[in-house]
Amino acid sequence: MAQSTRAMAHHHNHPSGTHAHDHDHAPAAAGEGTRRALIIALLLTGGFAIVEAVGGWMAGSLALLSDAGHMITDAAALGLALFADAVARRPPSKRASYGYGRAEVLAAFVNAIFMLAVVALIGIEAVRRLLTPTPVDGGVVTGIAAVGLAINLVAAWVLSRASGSLNARGALLHVMGDLLGSLAALVAGGVILATGWMPIDPILSLAVALLILRSTWQLLKQSTGVLMEGVPTHLDYDAIGRSLAALPGVADVHDLHIWNMSSEGVALSAHLSLARGDDWLALLAQAKRMLAAEYGIRHCTLQPTWPVPGAAKDDRKVIPVRPAR
Secondary structure (H helix, E strand, O other): OOOHHHHHHOOOOOOOOEEEEEOOOOOOOOOOOHHHHHHHHHHHHHHHHHHHHHOOOEEEHHHHHHHHHHHHHHHHHHHHHHHHHHHOOOOOOOOOOOOOOOOHHHHHHHHHHHHHHHHHHHHHHHHHHHHHHOOOOHHHHHHHHHHHHHHHHHHHHHHHHOOOOOOHHHHHHHHHHHHHHHHHHHHHHHHHHOOOOOHHEEEEEEEEHHHHHHHHHHHHHHHHHHHHHOOOOOOOOHHHHHHHHHOEEEEEEEEEEEEOOOOOOOEEEEEEEOOOOOOOOHHHHHHHHHHHHHOOOOOOEEEEEOOOOOOOOOOOOOOOOOOOO
16 A cells, blocks of 8 residues: 555654653563562472483483483573563663563573574584484483473473463473473483384484474564564554554554564554644543554554644545554
8 A cells, every 4th residue: 555745754743742651661570470480490490400411421311411401501591581580670760761671571582592502502412423323321311301301391380370471481481392302301211221222312302402493483583573673473563553543533644663662561652643633632542442452552652743724634544554764
């Protein structure tokens, strides 16, 4: 749809009383339940990672060693998530007027980068072991993997009950990767005990690495989108523009921007050209209700543009195609 010159015009005058806000700058930190879940998962993951590393070294199992390295990385990621949550709960300041809610998004982004590095290391070592098979003690692998599977199931259950934030979902992703690693090690140990076929250990390690890579890539895309202030994936930019343009008294909509303030809080700003100058207060209330009810957007900044006296009337409703530059 073509965008008219009128729609692309920038009206950056802000007369007193016309720049209406509806928002709350309170930080979007995790709740007490999420913090408790992260602490429990950190203790379970960090504690067992040491046991698994020792057992993997004794048994000569890449599946156990890779899972132990994965769990150590996850323990560090969980610690980072707790730190980010503490930062996110800080109130807004003169230097951070929006607060620190994006700290959890940054932590999720860093966690995803760490996971990509872990996947690469597992893949390299798995290929090396396929080319040069290494003896593996199937009994030790099976016993340790079974305990690790139980611990990861408990940690995943705890985090799944508090996975409302991006930070908690990132931590759950790490634990689910650990769970898959323990399951793969358990299967590898069983196959080695039953058949003595050693290549199963690096093969299953590669399979787990690919599964982790898929989930990690999704987390990386999501956190990057928030940090780059992209339009949230669950919202339709054009549909929101059409809804605003369809409000009674709106002549056109321009400079429409929609972005995530944190992993969950969505913000919107737009300029609305009014057909008449006396409609603003009623229109503002109606726009706020519509954005909250239909799109879940409760943080909005709407700037009215008053009609110019003597100008020709034009009641066209211009639907925005892209943000004005």
